Amino acid sequence: MKKLFFIFLAFIGVFLFTSCEKFLTVTPKTEMPKDKLFSTEGGFKDALTGLYIQMNSSDAYGAAMTQTTVEQLIGSWDVVSGSTPQRIGLYNFADEGVLNSFETVYGKLYSIIASANSILEHIDANKAVFTNEELYRTIKSECLAIRAYCHLDIIRLFGPVPTAPEEGNKFPYVTTVSKVPNAGISFDSYKQLLLKDLSDAENLVKDVDPILKYSLTQLKNPGISSGYNPVDTYMAYRGIRMNYFAIKGLQARAYMWFNEPEKAYESAKLVIDAKNEDGTTKFRLGSAADFSTAGDFVLTNEHLFGLYDFSMYNRYASTYAMGTIKKGTSATIITNQLYGNTGTDIREANLWELIVLPNQAKCYIIKKYKVAQSPSSIAVDYKQIPMLRLSEMYMIASEAAPLSEAQNYWTTFKQSRNIATTTLPSDLEARKFEILKEFRKEFYAEGQSYFAYKRLNAPKANVLFSPASAKLTYLFPMPRTESINSY
Template identity: 40%
Template sequence: MKKNISILFAACSILMLGSCKKWLSISPKIEMSTDKVFSSEQTVKDALSGVYVLMKDQSVYGQDLSYRYIDNMASLWEVTSASMDESFNLHQYNKVTPQVDNIYGKLYNAIANLNNIIENIELNKSVFKSKDLYDIIKGESLALRAFLHFDLMRLYGPVPSKAESGGPKLAYVENISKEINVPISFEEYKTRILRDLHEAQLLLKNDPLLFYSAEALRSPSEFAKIANMNEFFANRTSRMNYYAAKSIEARVNLWYGDKPQAYEAAMEVINAKNADGTRKFDINKTRNALIGKTDNLLVCEQIFGLFDYNLPNKYTLSFANGQLFNGKNSDKIVKTMFGNTGTDIRELYLWEKRDYIGGVSKFITNKYNSSAMNRQIPIIRLSELYFIAIESSASKSTVQPLWDEYRATRYIAPKTLPVGEALLRSEILIEFRKEFYAEGQLFYLYKRYNSPKSEILFASALLSPNYVLPLPKTELGN
């Protein structure tokens, strides 16, 4: 008997759900026979590529979870009074319910499509000419499912330090069903994320990124030299790869307070080597990337990012046109945040003053002013693994070299890591703000630290920190 499934935008879409329906009851709107969708290797590849398209939607990593709403929630942009941006900036989520619900729905929509793939490639293994391709597609799908569920936890779940006292619970959706998916405990949710990541890593044991350099897989001329390599395996850092799954594992473990496991996972990525003994991911490449103005998004440091051909247009609309900015001049960014070092390459090369009609000036970041080959939205970068390892290590003398190297590559003075958790957190916050501005990560650090307003740089006097986005009303009955 033929089985029908929903493809791409069909499952769990906001537009298709009536007010009386629970969001996590997966009820397909558009149905297509699995005989057609999973009839060949190419159609399976297309189905997975469709998930990456969903992830680049403006409501998720194509904008709102990369540099707009998520960074408004971290007080990184100046906002207009009574605007949606101001509501996110002040953590007044009840004023932007459609937007908050939309993010939730889009993330679960992508998960639903991944579940379609995972379930149906198992039933259609015969279409694969290569076991490696089957393993990598399933591995990518499982790791992406874990990644998306984890971001749902980081947004809608409890502050980690308060999880034991209760808070919202989320469903970990692993199948396509019209039945309600029951929310589970904070700890069980972690177990399922890590289970997916570990299974994914086993399946990705033949990921080409383990055997070839990121540059060789990314450069068309170098990739062409690799014999018998399927084009699907090109540019592995623009897809969920083995090291990306390991990096997300490090993130997850630190979120849940499992520092030894976080340290181990982070160091595996940091220490990864190519066949010739060179570093798989090299933090020293940042210097040439920024000073040469060839790679403002630091694709050279990205473990995983989303290639977005439309980034130049997004840069123009959001940044060059002055929509997202902080200050009329360099005072707030250069003086207050960077400390006016005069040497920090991020301070010198990633920010600029723009003048607009009417004598208005704004200080904007040019991070997203990307070249043709570097239109890749950062999801996780090497420097974050350095921070995870530094925070997780039981011996700060062991990770002092990582801290020294990180600071040297940013052209800032050496500094001894402080002793004591509170002082270390303060130091990491200072650097994290500079490093991940406009990348959608600072809010999550504030949430993990449960930061008071006094720790939130540029916070409005009206802000009352609230790190838990409200679940859609249709979910509250679960």
């Protein structure tokens, strides 16, 4: 059965280059062969696979929303003078390259939403093609969750600061495929639609998702020997899909953005407390051994949802390993400024390395996405871009829980990173900014730190590595394409 997983991944790679445009392009100029695609159960499966492939585009979560464009907003990487990445870090929205970069991201996110909507548009009417209720529910749930995931990032990136929702752009929350432009709606209306999608997605799978019953190890190894032997292995490998716990994690993230901390804590706690049937934890915080022994630099055991990146080895080799994406030439930048020179932090000790470039120049690169080209087994295949992690749930709980409970979560998290435990401030605002410092270390090269700064409307002094000449802003101009695109 292990071979099936690699066949599935190979299929993703082939599908990426041969089928995604055919099946999932939804623009005013082209239309997918919907009647044919959605006339079979297999067609729905293919369409959902294509949806994840779209998410892995370099213009979306394969790079721009995780490792490049959004990270450039907070000075995560060294940049070339006069380049677009430099101007992004300076928030120069008068620059054509900067505008194009964000408009490309904006268009891609709505394109993913359009593809999710195309599946949702047909799934109820064609429910009879499904051989079982569980598969129908799962595919519908994942589409709703992905739609919510992308809409949340649109409002987080291009919308207002949550504490001042009336000061900023208004965007459509798109739930249908149409060539008619959708009107922007209020922040509150957008919130309600997004949370409804997540609630609907949760209700669809809360009784049927295999991840509720089986461990991640079992789900990655479907077969008689693992104890999970489904008739259809499409229901396996839940860690690289928007599963039930990923939905709860996204709820926690969304509730924090919409300033509903009590509900955020409730969702985060459910994920943290999740157990397998044998009583072991469903997800566990990473350890030094994951880095140094397993070589799992992206900590897949923490992933509530990790986007499988078939080309991660090549992406790493052509960017990080070549010094194209780098930070600093001395230990002062990373060891001292980022981690505080603890001498114990497992990230400080294992996640960065000094390399020598062909011109003999030296620079530091992050090893988070360093993976084996051809892993020997599923168990050591770590080609996953983190989309939702357990550590974020601990951060949310540390901020949103009552102080005594929050302190326990904070202590557990810091112990997992092998750093000194500290007492959280009793003042909530001070607590938020104390956690923010750790957030920057934890989610480097994952695209989440900028949103943490924006949610708190953090002043520039708190934004580590922001250039001195940068004019920090959390309010972006309305993408010029908004007035002409349909979704």
